[in-house]
Amino acid sequence: MENIIIYVSLAALLVCGVLAVMLRSIIKDAICLAAASAALAIIMYTLGAPWAALFEVSVCAGLITVIFISGISLSHDTKAEVRREYDDKRRMGVLPVVLVVAGIVMIGAGAAIHFEMPVAQRLVQDFREVFWNSRQADIWGQIIVMLTGGTAISVLIKEEKKKS
Amino acid sequence: MNAVFELLSTGHNLLLFTVGLPVIFAFAVWAAGKKDILRTAVTAVAGIVNLIFGCALYFAKAEIADTVKMTGFGLDIDILTDEFSALFIFLTAAAFSVIGIYCSAWLNSKKYAGLFMFYLFISLAMINGAFMCDSLGAMLFFWEGLLCTLFGMLLINNRENYKSAVKALTLSGIADLLMMLGIIITAYIGGSSNMSGLSGLEVKGAGIAGFACLMLGALGKSGCMPFHSWIPEAAGSAPAAFMAAFPGALEKLLGIYLGVRVMTQIYSVESGSAASIAVMTLGAVTLVCAVAMALIQKDMKKLLSYHAVSQVGYMVLGLGSALPVGIAGALFHMLNNVIYKSALFMIAGFMEKKLGTTDLRSFSGLFKKMPVTAVCFTVCGFSIAGVPGFNGFFSKELIFDAALESHCKLNYLFYALALVGAFMTAVSFLKMGRGAFSGKEQLPEKVKTADEKGLLLKLPIIVMSALCVVFGIFNSVAVDGWFACATGAEEKLGGWPHSALLVIISVCVLLLALADHIYGCKKTGKPINAADHIHYAPVLKQIYSAAEKGRFDPYNWINGIAQGFSFVCVKIEQGVSFVYDRAIPGIVKKTGDMLHRSDNGSLSRYLAGVLLGVAVAAVILLSKVL
């Protein structure tokens, strides 16, 4: 059962991802991306990463999509349509072919080296302890990243001063 | 003296005081810049300090051998000052202390005075360094440093017209390249890159190439053919102070130093061997060709510069004989040449300063206005022409002797060529001396009066002229005392020449020159045109006109005699210059264009570049792993 969920979600992730690239409407692209995030979150949850799944759903599928949608609406492209000069079907149409070829090559390569990674016994740990105790450099870094983000918003998003 | 020597006796200190100190002084004179008195004072002090070190180093008569660690990677400098190199350091210091003052005084109120003196002092540091190094690689470093300062000094006067500077750089650069090649070959066959580790290599097989390259490099530095042609050209544009210091003195010292080392120590050259004959031929050709060109010059600086080349021919001739007498002659001639040639260049510079020109056609009869200069000129002229009693006479006799005694079948030919050279030297100096100082007084058009004020300019000239006489009288001091360490001669070579016959022949040649001069004067009416009958003689005229056009100038890759050869040379040169002027820049340009076009600001292309890089890295890794 689990396996089926995982494979279906993986397929959904792949399809949504490709659609996010190929669709001609930018808003649909953003929604596809959110859907891909959701599929990824399901995979995470099923594989035993609930915290990551939570973040994936709330931040990636939620916040980032909000950013995109607001970006799209701020750019006054009310129809949210990728205009003709930006895009045409031919430019993106090659993608499935590329992916299929790359997939076949990779499968061939994997078969050639008999790719197999044995799954190790899962360590019994508490996520919160791991995160807070052993990743403090990352946490410190995250704080600064957020500060930078704050500065970035204050610099980039705020209205430009009137030119005197 | 001994205390100073003690101070110098470790490698570090030696380098510090003989190379480091001039560099510091260089910055000092640079800082002094256009403040004339200060600059000259600093120069004088520096010259004297350097001379003290030189004296201490030489007269202590002790070797200093040490290794100075520069970095940790085998870039150590091996220092070895034996008696021979100490002698050269001393001679350089002595010459420099006189010439330096002249240069500084000559540069008064020149805009580039500070920078010029800076280069001069850096050159001194480089030359000292080159004398001291035992390892050939380190010597090469100093040698190349000299090339840089040379280029700078030539460039300094006229930044717009850098043709002659580039020519000098190219020719000296080629000579240095040859020397580098020679060093590599020699180090390879000798198994050591230290001069003390190389001795008595045989000139055969790869040794021939090594010997030839080293000799060409060394002698090319002193202005021997075929690397001479930048000197006359530089004479036209470079400051006279430069001519006195570089082609006049310092480069001769450096070139002959290495030449003697190569001939007597690194390689063993027998008298009469092919190597010896080759070097002698080089010397004889240089000697005759250059003096022949000097004969027809009407400009003082140009005439002197051709003589500077021609005198090297004598030295090379003596050196090539590989006999003690020849080497003693070569070294003594080098010393004399440093004395009188720098004095003559200084006189030319002095007159240029006073008259605004050195063109002999524009002035004459200046004896009354410039008596001291005229006397000094006469003394130096007598020396260079080899009038008995003056120093040049003794060194020339030694070289004549060596040419005759060399164990080859061409010895009479070499002797004859040397005599021809002496003849033409005498003729040209008679022409120049009489043209400038005797006869009816005439000044260049724009100059109202001429005087000879300027003690600091005159003093070096007088000192040098006096030295001509002194070394004429006490020639055995130098020949038997100083140079004995290089020649290894057992019998005394100094004093009056042993063979009366040779002296008589020399005197006859001088008289012949005088007769020719008088004939020429009669024919044309002016001393300055006294050599015209040679210039415009039937066959010589064509040769001269070709030479004037630079046909014999190796820089132009044209051999005027053999048209076919010249044609091939031109073609080769065109090919070479095509490769250098068109093909290589073309390829670089095309590649650049291609890269440039790919840098068109398109983001997609940037990203594609990244992916390309990943692919390349993957391919490299796969090719190694599989």
Added chain:
Amino acid sequence: MNMEFAFLLAGVLLILAGCFCLIRTYHLLKIIIGMELSMKAVTLLFVIAGRINGNMELSQAFIITIIVIEVVITLVASGVALDLYKKYGNLDVRNLRNLRG
């Protein structure tokens, strides 16, 4: 063909799709979507890495950090894109050719 390989395959293909999007599209925001897609793929790779080595908790910590950083990058990128929109009046990447050799 086990599950791990399927994940790896999906991850690589998604990265390729993202790169493809970056290179082929003319729309600034879509470029950012391509970046996001590639980052999703990387997250996927970390998930499977955590599953294979059994250290899923550490993997989760990594993923969360990556997500946080990803958000900030998206913010900055959209901010710049919007500023570019204000300058040019559209979101065409072909505007960006002022800087060149």
Added chain:
Amino acid sequence: MNMLNLTVHAMLALPLVVLAANNLLAKQTARKIALYVCAAVAFFQIASSVTLFVMYTRYGITHYDFNIFDPGQVSADYFSVNRLDLFLMVCIGIVVFVSVMLALETIKDHKRSYVNLLMCLLLGMNGMVMATDLFSLYVFLEIVGITSFVMIAMFRSKVGLEGSFKYLVVSSLGIVLLLSGLALIFMQTGTLDFKAIGESLLDTQDSSRRALTYSAVVLMISGFAVKAGAVPFHSWLPDAHQSADTAVSVLLSGIVIKIAGIYGLIVVLDLFGSLEAVRIIYQVIGLVSTITGAVLAARQHHFKRIAAYSSVSQMGYIILALSSGTTLGVVGAAAHIFSHAIFKSTLFSNAAAIHEEVGVLDVTKLGGLEKKMPITAFSSVIAFLSTAGVPPFCGFWSKLLIVIALWKSGDTVWAGAALAASIFTAVYFLRLQRKVFFGKLADGMQDVREAKNSIGFIEAALTAVTVGAGLLFPFALQYLQTAGII
């Protein structure tokens, strides 16, 4: 030990304190003093790093591990400082100092944001060199990246935004590559700690594991190469460096590409150096960058773009040095990082001076500034000589070290190539010098004056450092030898 502990903590915390103060203080006060405080922080970093370096050598410390806050039960340490890190932190301090000095004149608006971002950048770079874990390295790398993007875009000019966006996109691709590499390594080891990764990855005979490791190596090298701006990953670099304000360009070109890129490459070399292919990739990338960067630099018209391409070329040199794979190579690379930081800072200071005084940076429109701006011209000439590797300036010694390192590791051909590539350096800088400073004075430049206070000061100071470091370099080498580093 207390002082050491305090100092290394201060390097990670002090910028944050300054940042907080900058935002909490009243706007007027902050405008006045913030930049000076930044200069003080940079100076503190230089001074304390040098002190610590000497102390390490004196007491034989190789590295010092520490945590920001005590984790309680876990014994691991998350930051570590060794001597290479300290040396790099000196370079960081110097360039940040230069940037602040330039900012005093060039930055009029957004002073507060500049200070915020500068402090984040400083923290990011310090964190990068101190990190003990590939993932932390990535986190701090991102901090450096994001701050750079924002700093370039900060002034919201057309070109600034364009450069920023290009940098952002290309660098995101690089990050994706890097992270995939990390994931592939993490897949096998279960940790990303430097010490724990080690050699174990390369020893295995299992073909799947080897395939993963090799892919990871390629991906990581590519990722860091993007950050370092090596050819063919370089194309974002000239755009970004040209478009930013000069006070920012000097940071990017002077230190960011080295810490973000080269330091990463050093780490990869540490971990996977025994794989011969890594060295060959470095060699190829290095040489291609050296030559391509120089060739392209010779064809640009914008002063800063020339300097940027010169950075590409010099990064190639540093990567070439790393390719020797020996300690000497790393020392050579570090030395070149230092000398490049100095001379590139000088060049960007010149650019700032010219931009402030003349207003244009197009070299075809400049000319003869030597007469009007003697200090700028002189410092530029010295920087050029140092770049071209003319003794006795410090660029000569670092290049020499690189050539020797290559020679000693047996790569004589590459050593020769590295020497030959120096010629290209001379070509493009001669062109720059001739066009900008020599020749006839260009039209409309009669009233140009010498650079103002802090720019002039920093030019003179950097020139002094170039000359001084060059003259003292033999002693530094002897010191390193006695310290047993090389």
